[in-house]
Amino acid sequence: MKVEPTIAVEELEGKSPDIKNSRESNKLLSVIDQRFEEVLIVAGFLTFIILINLQVINRYVLPFVDIANITTWTEEISRYLFIFVSFLGASLAIRKGESIQVNFLxxxxxxxxxxxxxxxxTIFMVYFSYIMIRYGYDLITFxxxxxxxSPALAMPMAVPYSAVPIGFTLILIRLVQKFIKDTKGIHLKDGVLGAVIAMVIIAPAILMPxxxxxxxxxxxxxxxxxxGMPIAFSLGVSTLATVLATDAxxxxxxxQTAFTSIDNFPIMAIPFFIAAGIIMGGGNIIRKLLKLSDELIGYLPGGLALVAxxxxxFFSAISGSGPATVAAIGTILIPAMIKQGYSASFxxxxVATSGSIxxxxxxxxxMVIYGVVSQESISKLFIAGIxxxxxxxxxxxxxxxxxxxxxxxxGENTKFDMKRMLSAAWDAKLALLVPVIILGGIYGGYMTPTEAAAVAAAYGLIVGFFIYKDLNLKSLYQCLSKAGVTSAIIILLIVMASIFxxxxxxxxxxxxxxxxxxxxxxxxIVILLLLNAFLLLVGLVMEALAAIVIVTPILxxxxxxxxxxxxxxxxxxxFNLAIGxxxxxxxxxxFVAASTAKVKIEEVIKGNSVLLVTMLVVLALVTYIPDISLWLVGFMK
Known part of the structure; x- marks a missing residue:
C-alpha cells in the first residue's frame, strides 16, 4: 500500500492563510475567555482605589477645592463598580474552582x-443562576x-442593577464550562445518577404541599x-427550594436583594483590606517586620517561634486575614525554624496558631462582616479586638x-542588642506606619474604615512600586486579580445569606x-458556655466568614x-471562629501552614495541642471578662 507523505502543520499553515488565521483567532478567543474577568476586576480595583483616595485627599489636602461634590459621586461610582467587580470575581472563582465548602463527607x-x-x-447552581438572570432582567425593566x-449622578438605576443579571450570566457560563470540563471521561451511569439525585432532592419541594x-x-x-455544594450557593438554593415549596x-x-445587600459602602472595606494584605504580604514589608521581631525577642529561648x-x-494589623498571615510568615519562617532544630510539627x-490572631x-x-450583618459599628469592633x-x-x-x-x-542571637534593634525598627518604619495609618485614621476621626482600607491599599502600591521596588505591573495584576477572587467569594456569601x-x-x-x-x-454563665460550645462546633465544620453571616442573626x-x-x-x-x-x-x-512546610496535617495537629488549650483559656477570659473587649471602646463614647 502506498503511503502519502505527511505534511507538516507549519507548512500547511504557510500554504493556507485561512487555517493560520483560524488558529490565531481561536488562540485570541481562548486568551479573552481566560482573562476576561481578570482584566475587568483589575481595572475596577484600580479605579475605586483611586476614587476613594481622591475622596480623602480632597477632604484634607485640598479642602478648599470642591471638585463637583467629589465625596458624593466618587462614593456612588465606587459602590456600583464594586458590585460589578464582585460578581465578576464570583464568576472567576468558579472558573478557578475556588469556593468555601464543606468536603469532609x-x-x-x-x-x-x-x-x-x-x-x-451543578444542576441546582445553574438553575439558581437562571432564576437570577430571568428575574434580574425583570428588575431592570421595572x-x-x-x-x-441614582442620587449623585442621576444615572438610570437600570445600569447598576444590571450587575445582577450580567454577573449571573457569567456565573452560569462558567458553571457550564466547568461542568463540561469536569464531566469529560466520566461514565454515563454517573451522569444519569447525578440527574436522578437532583430530581430526588428537589421532589419534596415540588410535589409535597x-x-x-x-x-x-x-x-x-x-x-x-x-x-459539598459551595456554602454561598447552599444558602441561595435552599432558599429557592423553600420558596418553591411554600411561596413564602x-x-x-x-x-433585588442580591443588589441591595452589597450596595453598602462599609462592605467595600473587605476587598481593600484583602488587596492591601496581598500586596504587602509577598514583598519586603513582611521581611522587615520579621527582622524587627527577631531583634526584639529572637535571642530568647524559642526565638524564631516567638518571632512568628x-x-x-504586626502583620495582622495590615492583612485582616488569618490564612494570609500564615502564608506570608510561614513561607519564610517554617523552613528557618526547622533548620535551627525545631520540630517540623511545632x-x-x-505559625498556623499565631496566624489566627x-x-x-x-x-x-x-469584624467587618459581623459589623455589616449585626448593624454594629465596625470602628468599635476594631478597637474592641486590640x-x-x-x-x-x-x-x-x-x-x-x-x-x-x-x-x-x-535562636542564633544570644543577647539583645539595642543598636541592632533600633536599626531594624528604622528599616521597618514603612511597614510599621501601616497600622498607624489604618487605626490612627479611623480612631482619629479622619477616615471611615473603608477609606482607611483604600488608603492602605494605595500605600502598599506606592511603597511596592517606588520605594521597595518589589512590585511590577505583572505582580500588581496578579495581586489585584487574587484579591478580586478572594473578596468576591466573601461578597457572594453575603448576597446569599441576605436572601436566606x-x-x-x-x-x-x-x-x-x-x-x-x-x-x-x-x-x-451557663448560656455563654453553651454559646461558646456551639460556636466551637460550628468552627470545626464551617469557614469563619460563612459562619458569621449565617449564625449572627440567630444568636x-x-x-x-x-x-x-x-x-x-x-x-x-x-474568637471562637478563630480557633476554628x-x-x-x-x-x-x-492546611495553609502544612502545605507551605510540606508536613502532614496529622503532625501539625499533634504539635498544636498545647497551643490550642492556650487559645481556649484566653477565650474563657474574653467571654467572662467583658472589659477585655470593652475597656478601650469606652473611650470612644
Missing part, C-alpha cells in the same frame, strides 16, 4: 458517586419603566452543605517560651432559638436577651 465517597453528586450540585435614577418553612429551609441547607416570598425578591507570633501580631503549628487584631475581615488580640499573642508567647526552653530551642436571612426573619427563627435556650437555663438576639453587649458578643463569636482556623476538619490555617 464528599471526600469519603467513591469517585463515581462524587462525580454524580457534583453533577447534581427600573426603566419607573425612570429611577404545606411544608413548614423553617424545616424546609434548614433541611435543604444542611443537605446541600453535606453534599416572591421570587423576584432574590435579584510577634510578626503575626514549627508549623506555631489575624482575625482578632484589627483590621479584621470577620486587647484580646494582644492578650492572645502574649499568652502564646509565654507557652512557647517554656516549651522551647524545655526542648532547648534557641429574609426567611429566617419571616419565621422568627432567632426568637424561637433564644426562647429554647433560655428555657434550659437563665444563668448567664445575637439571644446574647442581647441575657445582657451581653453586641460588640462584646462579636468578639466572642470571632486551627481545628480540623476545616482548619484553613492548618
Amino acid at each position: 464528599l471526600d469519603r465517597m467513591s469517585a463515581g458517586l462524587r462525580n454524580s453528586i457534583n453533577i447534581a450540585n 427600573q426603566l419603566e419607573t425612570h429611577q435614577s 404545606d411544608h413548614k418553612i423553617t424545616l424546609a429551609l434548614f433541611g435543604y441547607f444542611i443537605l446541600f452543605i453535606l453534599i 416570598i416572591p421570587i423576584d425578591f432574590f435579584p 507570633i510577634a510578626t503575626s501580631m 514549627s508549623t503549628a506555631i 489575624g482575625v482578632i487584631i484589627p483590621p479584621s475581615n470577620p 486587647l484580646p488580640g494582644i492578650l492572645t499573642g502574649f499568652a502564646l508567647m509565654i507557652v512557647t517560651y517554656f516549651i522551647s526552653k524545655k526542648k532547648g530551642w534557641r 436571612g429574609r426567611l429566617i426573619t419571616l419565621e422568627r427563627v432567632a426568637e424561637t432559638v433564644a426562647q429554647f435556650v433560655l428555657s434550659l437555663s437563665d444563668n448567664k 445575637l438576639p439571644m446574647a442581647l436577651a441575657i445582657g451581653v453587649d453586641p460588640i462584646h458578643f462579636g468578639l466572642i463569636m470571632i 482556623f486551627v481545628t480540623p476538619p476545616v482548619g484553613v490555617n492548618l
